[in-house]
Amino acid sequence: MADWTPSIVEGRLESAADPFRSLPEVKPQGCFSAWPEYLHSFAEKVGQAPQMRRLRPGPRQITEAHEALLWLRWLEPDDARLLWLRANRKLWKLVCWEIGISHATANRRRQYGIAIIVWRLNGRHLSVRRSMNNVIRQAWEV
Numbered sequence: 169m170a171d172w173t174p175s176i177v178e179g180r181l182e183s184a185a186d187p188f189r190s191l192p193e194v195k196p197q198g199c200f201s202a203w204p205e206y207l208h209s210f211a212e213k214v215g216q217a218p219q220m221r222r223l224r225p226g227p228r229q230i231t232e233a234h235e236a237l238l239w240l241r242w243l244e245p246d247d248a249r250l251l252w253l254r255a256n257r258k259l260w261k262l263v264c265w266e267i268g269i270s271h272a273t274a275n276r277r278r279q280y281g282i283a284i285i286v287w288r289l290n291g292r293h294l295s296v297r298r299s300m301n302n303v304i305r306q307a308w309e310v
Contacts, residue, residue, distance in 0.1 A: 172289040174282045174308055177239075181255040184236035187225035189256070239285045247281040254278060276300070283307035 208216075225233070240248035246267060253263045264274050280300050286307045287294050294303065
């Protein structure tokens with residue numbers, strides 16, 4: 169892709185979090201049930217609500233998720249964590265509380281992090297002299 173935009177990058181980060189949500193739950197090692205799995209007959213299942221199975225991510229989704237995770241290396245650790253928490257659809261209030269910043273600062277850092285990723289994907293180099301607002305404005309103008 170030649171022209172990356174902030175909306176495309178945000179979408180890719182959110183889709184990168186999806187394969188990790190479909191992984192099985194993390195449990196302490198050694199804890200298990202000795203009881204066998206109970207198999208319900210058709211007559212017992214008639215009144216029950218259907219259980220939806222999660223689709224497993226395909227190879228393409230895993231590859232795209234891996235690429236998107238590598239983008240986070242271009243950011244400061246706190247900004248990368250903020251972007252990853254938002255990609256996992258964590259509420260702003262919880263993100264701000266966990267990182268210890270205000271909502272306005274968190275939103276500004278999220279925009280700046282996405283702008284840095286957009287710049288790097290489009291082959292531009294980020295100068296140290298550029299202000300945060302300038303980088304955000306130029307990335308969102310594209």
